[in-house]
Amino acid sequence: AVPVSTIVSKSNDDNSESNGKHRLTDDVERIVQEHLQYVREDVSNGWDLIHQDGEMKVYRREVEENGIVVDPLKCFHTIKGVTGHEICRYFWEFQYRMEWETTLDSTKIIEALDPDTVIFFQLHKRVWPAAQRDSCFWSHIRCISHSDEDQPTWLVVNYTTPHPLAPIKSPQVRLVANVALICETIISEPPLDPKDIKRENIQCKLTYVAFVNPGGWVPSAALRGVAKREYPRFLKRFTSYVVEQTRNKPILF
Ligand code: 16H
DSSP states (O other): OOOHHHHSOOOOSSSOOTTSOOTTHHHHHHHHHHHHHHTTSOSSSSOEEEEEETTEEEEEOOOEETTEEOOOEEEEEEEETOOHHHHHHHHHOGGGHHHHOSSEEEEEEEEEEETTEEEEEEEEOOOSSSOOEEEEEEEEEEEEOOOSSSOOEEEEEEEEOOOTTSOOOTTOEEOEEEEEEEEEEEESSOOSSGGGOOGGGEEEEEEEEEEEEOSSOOOHHHHHHHHHHHHHHHHHHHHHHHHHHHTTSOOOO
């Protein structure tokens, strides 16, 4: 006979199975690995530099699919005084989002898949002459360590997914996105004792890539104009926000 204690069933409808997996684990893994490959590809061929401001460079490639603009975007920036973990943390965390986002009407978490992966539903501001957009995407934060001596790479990926709690309600149109923020921390003149590292000795090398399909026709020139204005604006505002927020706080490595 099987002891009663072993046949008491474990609830199977939660996200934390005993093996630590959830229904999107494999998708998250695949997309994270794709971004880690893609981030190494350079922008010397076919990419246009559309904005430069100090250390910040924004590149894009003009691509249309069935007459819809889906230009890939790649941005590089170097920010003094913050770590890659801090940049990624402030980008991923729900609680800070509306303090730096200027292109949203609202954001909410509709599901937590694990401590590092949540599903967001967001309403975007109507920025061009077209229907309002919304988005529903998993958002995953991860630390990748290379060795005990080197600083780890931090990254956040936002990737569109359907969800029963976020049906598409016309006339609203859903954005389809695959976005990654990938950060490395550089420490100059590292002191012997890591506890002595100061903010003036650290900087973060950031790469931000975005593939966004507007999910329906939008006049090309209007969309390209909005992108050219809004991505640099986002990078500037978001990174200044993190510098401001962390200035007098202990460094989060
Ligand atoms: O990455 C940014 N914000 C994320 C956190 O709110 C969400 C973002 C995303 C966007 C669309 C769908 C899913 C997820 O990763 C900063 C975005 C900076 C916005 C620049 C606006 C560019 C406008 C033209 C592109 C098409 C619309 C994109 C709307 C955000």
